Amino acid sequence: MFSGFDIIIPALVVLVLLVIFTGIKTVPQGFNYPVERFGRYTRTLAPGLNIIIPFVDRIGAKMNMMEQVLDVPTQEVITRDNAIVAVDGVAFYQVLNAPQAAYQVSGLQNAILNLTMTNIRSVMGSMDLDELLSNRDTINERLLRIVDEAASPWGIKMTRVEIKDINPPANLVESMARQMMAERNKRAQILEAEGLKQAQVLEAEGRREAAFRDAEARERAAEAEAKATQVVSEAIAKGDLQAINYFVAQKYTDALAKVASATNSKIVMMPLEASSLIGSLGGIGAIAKEVFGDAPAGTQRQAYRTPVVRQDDNQ
Known part of the structure; x- marks a missing residue:
């Protein structure tokens, strides 16, 4: 029969093995685990094999240190010229400090999402609709700077904030299309008028140049005739x-x-x-x-x- 000592020894061995396995923690690559001792943060476990004190230390949170994507749902934004547009987007962030991300804010993703949505309404609401549709890069840059500065105390880095779609109402899109067509027709008429003006200017310059050359030719002919007349006059004066x-x-x-060279004359009458x-x-x-x-x-x-x-x- 087994004595009490024979039962206690295996039980102690099993208990020790359980305690050892409880104190061994394996952290996967791309994660950091903050450690709490009696509810207070003490250190952060890096990726790899780590040992903690069983029943004294515990894992507070499992923080993902890789860059993460957060979809921003569609929301309505009122622009400065009172146009209502539906906007959605996407935000990219990365945790740089696991303890701050775990203990400085409650519900990290929810906080980032609400912060991004609030600033989208703020930034886009300060712009006109035409400016909103043509300056998307400027909007993304302003959003990134504002949200990153606000989320910096949480130990995270906002890498990108992008606006995906800006959807005005259907009647507003139709009005914009008519406005664009009118603007294009205006440009076409201006270009046509400019071309006609340039053609008329060139034609007038051509007529002026031709008239100038004709006058110059007549002047040269008159000078030659005058010269010939002068020579004859001098000859007459000399007798x-x-x-x-x-x-x-x-x-x-x-x-x-x-x-005689006239085409309509058949008979030439000599004087x-x-x-x-x-x-x-x-x-x-x-x-x-x-x-x-x-x-x-x-x-x-x-x-x-x-x-x-x-x-x-x-x-």
Whole structure:
């Protein structure tokens, strides 16, 4: 039979083993465990194998030290211009100090959620609707700075606060669409008017440049005519009749060439003063004799031979 001593020894061994296993704590990676001794915080267990005093020390909280995501539910926000929009978001935070996160606030996630929602209403309510829709990055930056500063005493770090959706009412969206269409039509009309104005300016500049060049050409022609007239006048003043005959014959010949070149004339009526033209041609011949001297008779006849142009009966 077993004696009482034989029963007590195994019982003590089992009790010691239970106490030892109770005092051994394994902390997984990414967690920190604050330790309380008789209800008071004493130290924090890091990831790995740790030993505490059984029945004296206990684990106060199991704090997740990894970055965590917190969904911000949809809420209505009234903007500065009295527009009502539905807004939701997401917040990212990380516990940096496990004792502070465990003992400085009760219900850490609930506290972060309410803090974020309150500041969303505060920040977005101070902005107009157009500013709200076009400056989402600015809103996220302001929210992150404000919420991180408020949650810093809790031993956490707000890494990101993002606004996911901003949903105005349907009637407000329709009004915004009409406003956008009107603005685009306005821009199109302004661009069209600017293009028409530029085209008219360029056309006017082209006409001015053409008129300037025409005037310049007429001025050059007038200067040449004046120069020629001056030369003839000087020749007349010197008594050079041959120059006078040449000048008159040239003008007369030009006038007859213009009359003969008309497309609607079939018969050219020679004026009675045609003999004067012949006299002028005679003057030209005299000038040529003085300039070139006496040439062979055959050459002179060939030079002054008048070409004969025959016209068909059909003309």
